[in-house]
Structure formats: structure tokens, C-alpha cells
Amino acid sequence: MHNVWQQLSKDISDGITRIGRAIVAVDGRSGHTSSGIVWRSGFVLTAAHTIKIDSQLAVIGNTRRPVRARLAGRDNGTDIALIQLDDGLESDVAEFAADGGSLAVGELVIAIGRTRRGNIVASGGILSGLMGGGGVDGAILAAGGPAQLAARRELRDRIGSLPTGQAA
Secondary structure, rough: HHHHHHHHHHHHHHHHHHHHOEEEEEOOOOOEEHHHHHOOEEEEEEEEOHHHHHHOOOEEEEOOOOOEEEEEEEEEEOEEEEEEEEEEEOOOOOOOOOOOOOOOOOOOOEEEEEOOOOOOOEEEEEOOOOOOHHHHHHHHHHHHHHHHHHHHHHHHHHOOOOOOOOOO
């Protein structure tokens, strides 16, 4: 049993490291960062409510070197902002293989972010309820976005889904 938990821990860590290469920090509020995901080369998706200025944004990726960027567009209804980079960013483009339609109560979820210093951070838990994108699951989806969904699907494929109401 000990080896199972060690392997699970290693698989989670490896997944976070791999997916973390597409996660960036976006400074859109004068020193207050939020996380974003490299959507296409030269473009980052982040939460629209975190962007308070339209130009002179900074994006911090793997190299921890800020890259200048500007707001390319936003949709406040879905809380998504598209940031266009002025220069290149050494980062992977996110894999968008997962969809949120298969989430179920009891599944393990992981949110991955990047701090303003460029460090990867992650938090995990058990999905306690589905409220159509609101509440805790809405916050998890908004914070983790497609990268979180991809990590969740990869982990689920390795260990299987958890039955509703059962602990991991």
C-alpha cells in the first residue's frame, strides 16, 4: 500500500511539473498577480476580473523573467481575458484535451498556479459538489482552467474515479 501512495504522489508531482510549464503569473494590478495559462504561442488566458489595466502588463513564466504584455480582449460574462505578449516567452502551450463535462462529486481535483516570483504552486482536494459552475467547483474550474481539467483527467485515467461520497 505504501508504494501505491508513493507512486500516486510521484504521478501528481510529475503532472504538476509538466502542466506547470504552461502556467504563468500575470501582473495586471500593479504587483498583484493571478495565474494564467499559455493558450497559443504569444497569448495567455487568465481571469478577466484580475486585470485592472489594459497595457504594461507583465507575464512571468518558467524563466522568472517578466515579459511585457497587453490586454487583447476580455469577456466579463465568462471572466476570461486574453493577454498578448510583446516578446517571446519560454513556456509550453497548454494541452486542451480535457473537458469539464465529466466532473463528478468525489473526484480528486488539483489547481495549479504560479506566484509573482515565478514559483509553481498547487492545491488539491475532493470535489464536494457540482453546482453548474458556481461555488467551490466553479472556483476550482476558474482557477485551474483547462490545465486543471487535463491534470484531473490524467490522474483519473491512472487511478480511476472515486465513487461519490468516498474518501481517497
